[in-house]
């Protein structure tokens with residue numbers, strides 16, 4: 322039985338005060354005995370404050386990116402070792418916005434996944450196709466390639482413990498969410514790719530999220546699908562009320 326995981330991705334939003342206010346409101350209102358892993362993906366600037374504010378609570382903090390070296394002459398980058406040292410437990414990698422605007426490649430994602438795991442954190446590995454790829458019938462091959470490349474060289478155990486987020490690019494921030502059955506079909510492609518490379522047992526354990534215009538109103542449809550174990554949520558994770566409603570809908 323895979324434990325559902327709902328992760329907010331704030332992207333480049335909020336000030337430090339706003340971030341802390343959100344966390345204060347949410348951390349004490351998480352559904353009791355929650356059967357859901359609740360994660361907030363914050364800009365790097367607030368990770369320290371949020372990790373401190375959530376210590377000992379059910380709410381976990383995620384970074385939105387990191388570098389793949391632990392230290393050195395890499396001006397402007399954030400070390401996975403330093404992020405882990407703050408008490409941060411997850412790092413989102415390979416988000417389509419990082420791939421598009423910051424030229425992150427599958428190879429980078431793979432190196433980052435290894436560095437995050439080596440530092441005791443959990444990668445949330447994103448994949449997803451463009452509208453052109455979907456319309457050309459290329460989704461399956463594209464997702465398979467992204468997943469194979471991102472996870473290359475990891476052990477079965479490492480893969481079983483990470484999270485993959487399937488986010489069709491055309492559904493991100495557009496309000497045009499994928500149908501639950503289409504999303505499930507592609508999440509199955511992710512699971513099958515993992516089964517072929519790392520075995521059925523690993524594929525049964527790995528948690529796969531859907532992301533793209535998920536809201537409190539539609540999250541239940543996704544969670545009812547066989548291959549969807551959670552959601553990676555942008556816009557609807559920004560307000561405490563809406564984030565808590567997502568958790569309530571899933572618990």
Ligand SMILES: O=C(CO)COP(=O)(O)O
Nearest residue numbers: 330493494533534555556
């Ligand atoms: O990119 C996303 C989460 O990483 C999805 O964003 P929206 O939920 O705003 O569509």
